[in-house]
Amino acid sequence: MLKTGDRVPAIKLMAATAEGPREVDTGELFAGKKIVLFAVPGAFTPTCSAKHLPAFLNHLADFKAKGVAKIICLAVNDAFVMSAWGKDQKVGENIVMLADGSGVFTKAVGLELDLSARGMGVRSQRYALIAEDGIITHLAVEEPGGFDVSRAEAVLEAL
Numbered sequence: 001m002l003k004t005g006d007r008v009p010a011i012k013l014m015a016a017t018a019e020g021p022r023e024v025d026t027g028e029l030f031a032g033k034k035i036v037l038f039a040v041p042g043a044f045t046p047t048c049s050a051k052h053l054p055a056f057l058n059h060l061a062d063f064k065a066k067g068v069a070k071i072i073c074l075a076v077n078d079a080f081v082m083s084a085w086g087k088d089q090k091v092g093e094n095i096v097m098l099a100d101g102s103g104v105f106t107k108a109v110g111l112e113l114d115l116s117a118r119g120m121g122v123r124s125q126r127y128a129l130i131a132e133d134g135i136i137t138h139l140a141v142e143e144p145g146g147f148d149v150s151r152a153e154a155v156l157e158a159l
Contacts, residue, residue: 001110001141008037008134009108013074014099016083024098026105030134033069036159038128038150039106041113042120043077043085047147052126053089055152060094063152066159068130072096076103076123100124111141128155 010027029035038056040048056063056071063071072095075082079099086097100106106124113125128150130138138158140149148154 002129002136002139004136004139006136008129008131008136009105011105011108013105014079014101015096016079016086016099021079021099024096027134029070029072029096030131032133034067035070035072035131036063036068036128036155037072037074037131038126038152038155039074039111039124040126041075041115041123043075043081044088047126048075049085049089051147052151053085053091053095056095057089057091059152059156062156063159066156068159070096072098074098074100074105074124076100076106113144126150130155130158 008026008030010025012023012025014021015024040052053073077099078101082097082099091097103122106112111125111127113123115123126142128140129136142150
């Protein structure tokens with residue numbers, strides 16, 4: 001599993017654009033910047049939609065004041081679902097909605113969550129990380145069913 005001090009893996013994820021889905025290389029995205037990434041089990045799921053994503057939106061100014069260049073939301077969903085969820089949540093350009101449709105990034109960081117028994121397949125655990133120039137300086141992984149250490153407020157305290 002990924003840990004503090006590790007480099008964020010350089011993997012191609014997908015983001016929706018006006019021209020359609022496009023690849024985003026995490027190595028390039030994280031290079032030379034302070035980035036916050038939070039991962040959720042799925043777009044449109046109750047905790048993710050009611051609490052997790054909205055809190056990051058509500059604290060945008062606080063993150064910017066602490067030098068965060070970008071906030072990224074990641075889920076094992078496709079780019080179209082992530083785009084629709086972003087529109088539903090009125091994210092605009094404020095949060096980068098990245099799709100890890102095949103779970104490649106999630107597997108690479110060792111944070112899979114098997115929700116097959118609930119009909120959701122293999123997803124991502126709920127977590128948040130802070131990276132500076134691609135190196136993880138803070139990693140907070142939730143216990144199964146938890147929503148504490150990856151909350152926007154907890155990440156702000158870690159900055």
